[in-house]
Every structure is written in structure tokens, then in C-alpha cells.
Amino acid sequence: MLPPTNHNDSPSNDSPIIVALDYPTALQALAMADQLDPALCRVKVGKELFTAEGPALVKSLIKRGFDVFLDLKFHDIPNTVAKAVAVAAEMGVWMVNVHASGGSRMMQAARDALTPFGDKAPLLIAVTVLTSSAESELAEIGLEGGVEQQVLKLAKLAKGAGLDGVVCSAREASILRQEIGEDFTLVTPGIRPEGSAKNDQVRTLTPVEALTNGVNYMVIGRPVTQSADPSLALRSIIETL
Numbered sequence: 001m002l003p004p005t006n007h008n009d010s011p012s013n014d015s016p017i018i019v020a021l022d023y024p025t026a027l028q029a030l031a032m033a034d035q036l037d038p039a040l041c042r043v044k045v046g047k048e049l050f051t052a053e054g055p056a057l058v059k060s061l062i063k064r065g066f067d068v069f070l071d072l073k074f075h076d077i078p079n080t081v082a083k084a085v086a087v088a089a090e091m092g093v094w095m096v097n098v099h100a101s102g103g104s105r106m107m108q109a110a111r112d113a114l115t116p117f118g119d120k121a122p123l124l125i126a127v128t129v130l131t132s133s134a135e136s137e138l139a140e141i142g143l144e145g146g147v148e149q150q151v152l153k154l155a156k157l158a159k160g161a162g163l164d165g166v167v168c169s170a171r172e173a174s175i176l177r178q179e180i181g182e183d184f185t186l187v188t189p190g191i192r193p194e195g196s197a198k199n200d201q202v203r204t205l206t207p208v209e210a211l212t213n214g215v216n217y218m219v220i221g222r223p224v225t226q227s228a229d230p231s232l233a234l235r236s237i238i239e240t241l
């Protein structure tokens with residue numbers, strides 16, 4: 001397992017797994033969180049849950065001992081994104097993300113907004129190309145050259161803007177490690193343990209393959225949350241690592 005790479009990593013939890021709490025209510029999200037051990041994973045609050053339940057839910061998870069990744073993928077004018085990221089930091093989240101395609105000025109503004117938080121600042125991560133996107137879909141929105149090239153370009157932009165790392169697929173992790181080096185956090189959704197359904201994900205790898213490719217954190221949703229025994233599913237994945 002790779003060591004934590006950032007000042008904000010909790011020393012008490014070296015698990016690379018972030019469980020995605022993709023639910024429409026706090027009741028469901030907390031029922032799932034209560035089956036998970038905060039020493040074995042972190043949790044992610046995304047657009048669905050945050051839109052429904054807001055900061056109170058995030059604070060409930062933090063109170064239960066979880067590191068929270070607030071996954072709202074901010075993409076707006078620099079001032080708006082900077083303000084939003086600062087509010088996320090005030091909420092006490094461990095990780096927050098923006099879209100790298102918002103550009104370096106937007107990412108730099110977000111980075112600067114976290115400076116006053118010092119060691120308490122969340123990790124600031126840029127989304128490159130979504131793991132649900134196939135090569136043909138990039139062409140559809142005018143991006144020629146392929147997924148890997150686009151991920152690399154956006155990751156370099158994020159690094160240059162002073163961000164802590166990127167969200168990408170584990171398939172691109174090894175090329176990013178080679179090109180950008182070790183001091184850059186790689187967060188990879190689209191993780192599917194051997195034999196589990198892909199759902200809407202396209203660029204997937206198994207947890208072991210992800211770790212071998214040099215990822216720091218893997219986001220896993222449905223393979224854990226929709227299993228008959230989520231706690232067992234999580235522990236089984238950890239045992240393979």
C-alpha cells in the first residue's frame with residue numbers, strides 16, 4: 001500500500017479506499033456509513049446526497065470519524081470556485097474537487113483560497129476525464145487526440161496550478177506516475193473487483209491493478225454499497241491489496 005502523500009492525510013487511516021455514498025437521503029447514507037469502519041475507509045459525498053442533505057450530513061459523517069471527500073466537481077468562474085472551495089474547507093472536509101477543464105486560472109484561485117487554512121486545508125483534486133467517458137465521447141465534444149493524452153494534459157495543468165492531485169481512471173495512473181512523479185495524489189473511480197458489474201463505468205480496473213499502477217485512493221461505490229454485506233465486501237477488497 002502506498003504511504004499517505006499529503007499533510008492532510010489522517011495518520012490513523014492508511015486505507016486507500018473511499019466508499020461513494022451515492023444516496024438520495026441522509027437516512028440511507030448514514031445507515032450505510034454505520035456499517036462501515038472509519039478506520040478501514042473514507043467516504044465520498046457527491047452531488048445527489050449533497051443536493052438533498054447539504055452540510056449537515058457532511059458534518060454528521062465527520063462526527064462519526066470519517067474523512068469526507070466532498071465530490072461536487074466545481075467548474076465555474078475563478079471567484080465562484082474559490083469561494084465554494086473555501087466553504088468546503090470550513091466544513092472540515094478532507095478532500096474537495098474541481099474540474100481541471102475549468103483551466104489553470106480557476107484552479108489557481110481555488111488553491112489560493114485554501115492557503116489560509118494551512119495544514120487543515122482539504123486536499124484539492126482536479127477531475128481530468130470522467131471514468132464513464134469513452135474515446136468517442138471526447139471527439140463528440142471537440143476533444144481530439146484520445147483519452148490518455150487529454151488526461152495527461154489536464155493533469156499537468158493541475159500540477160502546474162499547485163493542486164494536490166487528480167481524479168482519473170486507474171488505467172491512466174501509471175503514465176501519470178511516469179510523467180508527473182510520485183508527489184501527486186491519484187484518485188481513481190471506476191474500480192471493479194473481479195467479477196462485479198461495470199454499470200455505467202467504461203474505463204475500469206480491479207483494486208489490485210489500480211494499486212499496482214500507483215494510485216493513492218480508489219473510489220468504490222456500488223460494488224460495496226449494493227452488496228448484500230457491505231462491510232464484508234469492503235474487508236474482502238482490502239484483503240486482496
Ligand SMILES: O=C(O)c1cc(=O)[nH]c(=O)n1[C@@H]1O[C@H](COP(=O)(O)O)[C@@H](O)[C@H]1O
Nearest residue numbers: 020071129130131167189190219220221222
Ligand atoms: O469524482 C468522482 O468521484 C468520479 C469521477 C469519475 O471520473 N468517475 C466517477 O465514477 N466518479 C464518482 O465515483 C463514484 C463511482 O461509483 P461506482 O461506479 O458505484 O463505483 C460515483 O460517485 C461517481 O460520481
